[in-house]
Amino acid sequence: MSLKYWILSGSAENWVTALEENIWGVREGNLVKSWEKISNGDILFFYCLSPISGLIGYGKCQAKFKQDKPLWPDEIRENKLIYPYRWQFEPIYVLPRYKWETAGITLGGKIKIGFRAGLNRVKNQVSIELLNEKINMEWQSKVIDGPMSVFLEEAILVKAPNQHNQLKKLLMKLGDLKGFIVEEEYRMDGQRLDVIWKRIPQGVPTFVFEVQIGGNVTEALGKLKHAYDLWNSNLYIIINNKDSGKVQTLLSGTFHEISDKLTVILATEIEEFYEIKIIEARIGEKLKLL
Numbered sequence: 529m530s531l532k533y534w535i536l537s538g539s540a541e542n543w544v545t546a547l548e549e550n551i552w553g554v555r556e557g558n559l560v561k562s563w564e565k566i567s568n569g570d571i572l573f574f575y576c577l578s579p580i581s582g583l584i585g586y587g588k589c590q591a592k593f594k595q596d597k598p599l600w601p602d603e604i605r606e607n608k609l610i611y612p613y614r615w616q617f618e619p620i621y622v623l624p625r626y627k628w629e630t631a632g633i634t635l636g637g638k639i640k641i642g643f644r645a646g647l648n649r650v651k652n653q654v655s656i657e658l659l660n661e662k663i664n665m666e667w668q669s670k671v672i673d674g675p676m677s678v679f680l681e682e683a684i685l686v687k688a689p690n691q692h693n694q695l696k697k698l699l700m701k702l703g704d705l706k707g708f709i710v711e712e713e714y715r716m717d718g719q720r721l722d723v724i725w726k727r728i729p730q731g732v733p734t735f736v737f738e739v740q741i742g743g744n745v746t747e748a749l750g751k752l753k754h755a756y757d758l759w760n761s762n763l764y765i766i767i768n769n770k771d772s773g774k775v776q777t778l779l780s781g782t783f784h785e786i787s788d789k790l791t792v793i794l795a796t797e798i799e800e801f802y803e804i805k806i807i808e809a810r811i812g813e814k815l816k817l818l
């Protein structure tokens with residue numbers, strides 16, 4: 529069976545959820561026929577319609593299925609199922625959230641690809657090859673000479689950035705921007721804390737961060753509680769939205785002692801906050817020159 533190429537398009541908030549779950553879906557209606565034609569291994573380009581209007585990543589199709597449980601933010605707000613026809617995908621390359629606006633690839637001109645519906649078949653080989661060139665040029669993906677099918681099936685194996693490590697680096701950069709001494713993998717009684725900020729080199733951690741993306745939430749909260757007992761630190765846990773309920777349950781029970789000492793932050797909020805701080809820093813530098 530020949531490889532097929534598709535554009536998946538939706539809002540930024542829906543893409544945040546899709547990339548947490550590695551799931552995309554479409555409505556009842558005309559798109560169901562396209563959904564039926566998707567096969568394992570097909571290449572999926574991730575297009576964000578609003579507010580970015582650009583390509584933010586790509587991956588490969590995996591299993592297809594139907595679900596009757598709301599998943600995306602607009603489904604949850606309306607408390608109804610909007611996209612029941614779904615499939616799982618494997619991300620190959622995804623821009624970090626804070627780069628969507630600045631590094632997303634816009635489509636148009638010679639690249640004749642539709643992206644207004646939630647699922648769009650790309651049949652124009654010329655457009656696919658032009659998109660290949662854009663991905664190489666703007667995202668610096670690995671370049672392989674030869675037909676596009678070879679390029680996509682075998683060459684672009686740039687894995688989506690490890691979100692855990694990516695968020696740790698952002699926390700360290702934020703600490704630097706705010707003038708703290710920052711360390712990662714900070715030792716604490718045989719354990720390691722993801723990121724800490726100190727006010728002075730010989731001091732104890734003033735701020736302690738645990739980045740909990742797909743790991744053991746209970747273990748992370750245990751480390752944070754121990755950090756508070758030792759140093760009276762300010763505590764932060766960074767999670768994906770899907771773990772919010774579990775964290776709140778543990779804070780109201782097992783870890784109730786730190787419930788008013790801990791700040792819960794969504795991963796997307798850290799990325800957005802970092803982007804804001806970078807912009808502020810750039811503006812500050814420019815103002816100094818006036």
